[in-house]
Amino acid sequence: xxAAHAPAGRRAGGLAQGLLARLGxxxxxxxxxxxxxxxxxxxxxxPPGRIAGRVAELWFSEPLLTERFWQDAGPxxxxxxxxxxxxxxxxxxxxxxxGLWKAAAGYVDPPVNFLRSLPKPAIVPVxxxxxxxxxxxxxxxxxxxxxWPVLLNTMQGVRSVxxxxxxxxxxxxxxxxxxxxxxxxxxxxxxxxxxxRVTLSLSLILMVLSEWLLADHGLGHFLITAQRTFEILDVWxxxxxxGLLGYLLNVLFLAAERRVLRSRxx
Amino acid sequence: xxxxxxxNLSKSYGEGNPxxxxxxxxxREGELLSIVGPSGCGKTTLLKCVAGLVxxxxxxxxxxxxxxxxxxxxxxxxFQDYGRSLFPWMKVGQNVEFPLETLRLPKAERQERVExxxxxxxxxxxxxxxxxxxxxxxxxxxxxxxxLAYRPKVLLMDEPFASVDxxxxxxxxxxxxxxxxxxxxxILFVTHDIDESVYLADRLVVLRRSPGSVLAELVIELxxxxxxxxxxxxxxxxxxxxxxxxxxxxxx
Amino acid sequence: MNAPxxxxxxxxxxxxxxxxxxxxPRGALAAFLRGTAGAALLTLAFEVFARxxxxxxxxxxxxxxxxxxxxxxxxxxxxxxxxWATLVAVLGGVALAAAIAxxxxxxxxxxxxxxxGLTPIIDSLRSVPGIAxxxxxxxxxxxxxxxxxxxxxxxxVWPLLFNTVYGVRGVxxxxxxxxxxxxxxxxxxxxxxxxxxxxxxxxxxxxxxxxxxxxxxxxxEIAVGTRDGVGYFILRASYAGFHADTVFAAVTxxxxxxxxxxxxxxxxxxxxxxxxxxxxx
Ligand SMILES: Nc1ncnc2c1ncn2[C@@H]1O[C@H](COP(=O)(O)OP(=O)(O)O)[C@@H](O)[C@H]1O
Ligand SMILES: [Mg+2]
Numbered sequence: 041x042x043a044a045h046a047p048a049g050r051r052a053g054g055l056a057q058g059l060l061a062r063l064g065x066x067x068x069x070x071x072x073x074x075x076x077x078x079x080x081x082x083x084x085x086x087p088p089g090r091i092a093g094r095v096a097e098l099w100f101s102e103p104l105l106t107e108r109f110w111q112d113a114g115p116x117x118x119x120x121x122x123x124x125x126x127x128x129x130x131x132x133x134x135x136x137x138x139g140l141w142k143a144a145a146g147y148v149d150p151p152v153n154f155l156r157s158l159p160k161p162a163i164v165p166v167x168x169x170x171x172x173x174x175x176x177x178x179x180x181x182x183x184x185x186x187x188w189p190v191l192l193n194t195m196q197g198v199r200s201v202x203x204x205x206x207x208x209x210x211x212x213x214x215x216x217x218x219x220x221x222x223x224x225x226x227x228x229x230x231x232x233x234x235x236x237r238v239t240l241s242l243s244l245i246l247m248v249l250s251e252w253l254l255a256d257h258g259l260g261h262f263l264i265t266a267q268r269t270f271e272i273l274d275v276w277x278x279x280x281x282x283g284l285l286g287y288l289l290n291v292l293f294l295a296a297e298r299r300v301l302r303s304r305x306x
Numbered sequence: 307x308x309x310x311x312x313x314n315l316s317k318s319y320g321e322g323n324p325x326x327x328x329x330x331x332x333x334r335e336g337e338l339l340s341i342v343g344p345s346g347c348g349k350t351t352l353l354k355c356v357a358g359l360v361x362x363x364x365x366x367x368x369x370x371x372x373x374x375x376x377x378x379x380x381x382x383x384x385f386q387d388y389g390r391s392l393f394p395w396m397k398v399g400q401n402v403e404f405p406l407e408t409l410r411l412p413k414a415e416r417q418e419r420v421e422x423x424x425x426x427x428x429x430x431x432x433x434x435x436x437x438x439x440x441x442x443x444x445x446x447x448x449x450x451x452x453x454l455a456y457r458p459k460v461l462l463m464d465e466p467f468a469s470v471d472x473x474x475x476x477x478x479x480x481x482x483x484x485x486x487x488x489x490x491x492x493i494l495f496v497t498h499d500i501d502e503s504v505y506l507a508d509r510l511v512v513l514r515r516s517p518g519s520v521l522a523e524l525v526i527e528l529x530x531x532x533x534x535x536x537x538x539x540x541x542x543x544x545x546x547x548x549x550x551x552x553x554x555x556x557x558x
Numbered sequence: 559m560n561a562p563x564x565x566x567x568x569x570x571x572x573x574x575x576x577x578x579x580x581x582x583p584r585g586a587l588a589a590f591l592r593g594t595a596g597a598a599l600l601t602l603a604f605e606v607f608a609r610x611x612x613x614x615x616x617x618x619x620x621x622x623x624x625x626x627x628x629x630x631x632x633x634x635x636x637x638x639x640x641x642w643a644t645l646v647a648v649l650g651g652v653a654l655a656a657a658i659a660x661x662x663x664x665x666x667x668x669x670x671x672x673x674x675g676l677t678p679i680i681d682s683l684r685s686v687p688g689i690a691x692x693x694x695x696x697x698x699x700x701x702x703x704x705x706x707x708x709x710x711x712x713x714x715v716w717p718l719l720f721n722t723v724y725g726v727r728g729v730x731x732x733x734x735x736x737x738x739x740x741x742x743x744x745x746x747x748x749x750x751x752x753x754x755x756x757x758x759x760x761x762x763x764x765x766x767x768x769x770x771x772x773x774x775x776x777x778x779e780i781a782v783g784t785r786d787g788v789g790y791f792i793l794r795a796s797y798a799g800f801h802a803d804t805v806f807a808a809v810t811x812x813x814x815x816x817x818x819x820x821x822x823x824x825x826x827x828x829x830x831x832x833x834x835x836x837x838x839x
Contacts, residue, residue, distance in 0.1 A: 058674065061671055061674040061675050062674050062675065062677075062678060063678070064675065065675040065676060065678070065679060066678045066679055066682075069679055084694070084697060084698045146588075146589055146592035146593065146596070147592050147593070147595055147596035147599065148596055149593065149596070150592075150593030150594075150596055150597055151593075151596045151597045151599075151600040153817065153820075154597070154813055154814075154817050155813070157769065157813055157816035157817040157819075157820050158809070158812065158813035158816055158817075159772045159773045159775075159776040159777075159812050159813070159815075159816050160773060161773060161774075161776045161777035161780050161781075161789065162776050162780070162788065162789060162792055162808075162809045162812045162813075163809055164780060165780060165792055165793055165796035165797070165805070166792070166796065166805055166806065166809060169617065169796055169800055170613060170617045170618055170802075171613075241687060242773070244687045244689075245687055245688070245689045245773065245774065245777060248687060248689050248690060249689060249777050249780065249781060252781050252782065253780070253781075263690065263693055264693060264781075264782070266693070267693035267694070267696070267697060267782070270697070272694075272697070275693055275694050275697070276694070278690065279686055279690045279691055279694065282686060282687050282690040283682065283685045283686035283687075283690070284685070286685040286686060286687050287681070287682070287685035290685065354735075357739055359735055359738060359739060377738055377739055377740075377741050379741070381739070382739065382740065383735075383736070383739040385732055385735070385736065387732050390730045390732035390733060391732050391733065391735075391736045393733060393736075393750075393751065393754070393755075394833035394836055395754040395755070395757070395831075395833050396750075396754075404740070404742070404750065405740035405741075405742065407746070408740060408741055408742050408743065408746065436832070436833060436836070438833065438836040456740065
């Protein structure tokens with residue numbers, strides 16, 4: 041190899057190495073799993089190849105997504121996302137008000153902290169029994185669960201605005217509405233997003249749990265039915281699908297977060 | 307005897323970013339050599355190469371005849387950033403004792419060394435304080451005590467007094483001079499301050515910038531025991547400090 | 559790999575010099591009184607809402623009734639046994655998670671290659687909502703405490719792992735160089751320099767892990783999982799004739815449990831990392 045090609049060659053080699061380091065362990069892990077599952081022959085641990093086949097068969101064939109996919113995953117995801125968004129919206133609005141009202145901080149924080157610490161699954165049976173198990177109530181349940189972390193974070197974000205900014209804004213006679221939109225909210229955004237990241241996974245938990253207790257369709261229902269009828273392969277398939285959905289939602293969320301926060305130093 | 311020999315040392319951080327170019331000098335056993343040069347001329351880089359903390363690109367460093375690859379034995383460093391170099395989760399005594407644990411010394415001997423070196427820097431009875439409870443000058447004294455307790459043959463000091471106030475600084479300079487005479491170790495002292503470099507040194511190396519290389523070397527003709535006021539008004543001091551200043555001015 | 563998170567889930571920032579607020583006893587009392595007033599206001603609002611009887615009062619009892627019942631439960635051995643069962647599972651699971659996550663986090667935070675290779679595996683495992691594997695775990699491990707410990711560990715491992723990784727990466731390079739300059743061996747550097755420096759973030763991870771662990775542990779108890787625990791108690795009281803006051807009281811006490819766990823971890827953190835925020839910028 042001539043000297044002129046050396047850097048390019050090194051770069052290609054480095055790329056191949058990086059790819060190997062990145063993908064090698066995953067491939068190895070899956071192969072190991074496949075081998076171990078075949079060797080052990082346990083009914084509870086089917087080989088990943090069969091699980092992947094089952095996932096494809098149930099949800100990802102006939103061109104892209106099956107009718108079943110929309111039946112099983114559609115309503116569940118829709119409920120989780122609606123509840124999550126409603127919770128976030130409510131949390132932001134109330135959090136802004138509560139955060140700006142400085143005198144109230146000492147009174148508001150402990151109850152909000154308490155409600156945030158409340159393990160949300162504990163309210164699922166109560167909610168379903170008191171308010172019924174309709175779609176709206178399920179969404180309400182998820183909303184209730186998702187409000188508190190966002191609310192708390194918004195309050196903290198608002199309070200953490202550097203007073204210098206606000207003093208500067210006041211000194212230049214910038215109207216309160218503009219201060220709110222241009223100073224306070226942007227400053228609180230990272231914390232708001234952080235709260236929403238926490239509640240995104242919470243919304244999935246509440247969705248699945250509510251479908252276990254009372255539902256006749258949805259992913260949670262599919263999963264629990266598979267377990268009760270000892271369809272182990274279906275249990276695994278549902279786990280994989282939930283994992284895929286979780287991954288997808290997280291990626292989308294991070295992309296959105298990055299877009300919104302892109303103008304600020306990390 | 308040569309304690310430290312730097313030969314044709316070059317160092318670049320990545321391609322086309324040379325920090326040091328073809329540096330050669332040596333430090334004799336028991337000598338205090340100052341290295342003076344403007345900010346960014348590669349003083350810290352040089353010190354890290356000597357300490358074996360970063361590898362040289364070309365050339366070599368020998369400590370007591372052994373080529374440096376990795377940190378050599380019997381060497382200690384006092385960093386400029388005392389605040390970051392002292393561990394905030396360890397008390398003063400623990401900070402000083404920490405490197406001694408690696409030497410596998412018995413507990414009693416470690417304690418003794420901690421006592422003695424803290425006393426040598428005038429920090430008796432401060433063991434139980436945390437570094438962040440002390441002033442900047444005191445923190446740097448802890449860092450010096452830590453190096454002293456280690457009993458190094460070669461002590462490297464990287465602008466150790468650059469971020470303390472002027473008065474504290476004079477005190478620390480005298481402290482350095484005193485422990486140098488008392489403990490007799492070889493010291494490589496890096497600074498950008500011309501007065502300081504002349505006041506402290508037995509011999510002095512002036513560096514030029516981009517990339518750093520040796521501009522001049524001179525032997526300092528001052529008495530071994532020095533005093534901030536008396537020494538700094540000696541004609542020899544005044545003359546030599548202007549020689550150094552002229553070198554640096556010409557180079558820039 | 560995900561950004562590290564603090565208790566509130568916000569991206570953790572490098573250590574900054576700052577003064578931890580030290581409240582005087584009088585200030586603490588005033589804060590406590592204000593907090594109590596806020597809680598009382600919330601209770602009152604709930605009371606009024608319940609008294610309006612928009613919802614059947616047999617389903618939604620007023621706050622006064624719930625509080626009375628909660629006080630009764632607090633000394634009821636039958637309930638305390640369930641609290642203990644939940645607590646054991648959560649603490650056991652989080653301890654197991656920490657035993658895995660902290661060494662792994664030090665490894666990943668220290669070696670680029672480890673991060674590169676393990677990130678895809680970790681990301682795919684982490685994407686599975688913990689709750690989804692409960693049915694499988696029940697089939698494999700039964701409904702005992704080991705199942706609960708496992709599911710808690712599965713969800714608690716992530717915040718601990720990410721915060722450890724971030725803490726390790728945030729170790730001051732000058733501190734590392736100092737250790738190297740004194741020829742401190744790698745294992746001792748990890749133990750005496752890297753871990754203490756990462757400790758504040760690790761403890762934040764612990765706080766999150768406890769909260770998530772409690773959430774999912776109770777979910778497991780409610781779902782299908784177990785025959786004991788606070789969640790099971792709530793489920794049983796809900797479906798066996800629905801004793802609304804008992805159910806609401808138990809839910810409230812579950813919240814108190816979460817609140818206390820959080821508070822204790824905060825107090826512990828403040829004691830353990832007195833130096834945090836005291837370093838240089
Ligand atoms: N880790 C590094 N990576 C890249 N460049 C560096 C690094 N450390 C120092 N440099 C560069 O090398 C030169 C010399 O730096 P340094 O040794 O810190 O100088 P001094 O200590 O004399 O101020 C500077 O131009 C600096 O930007
Ligand atoms: Mg420097």
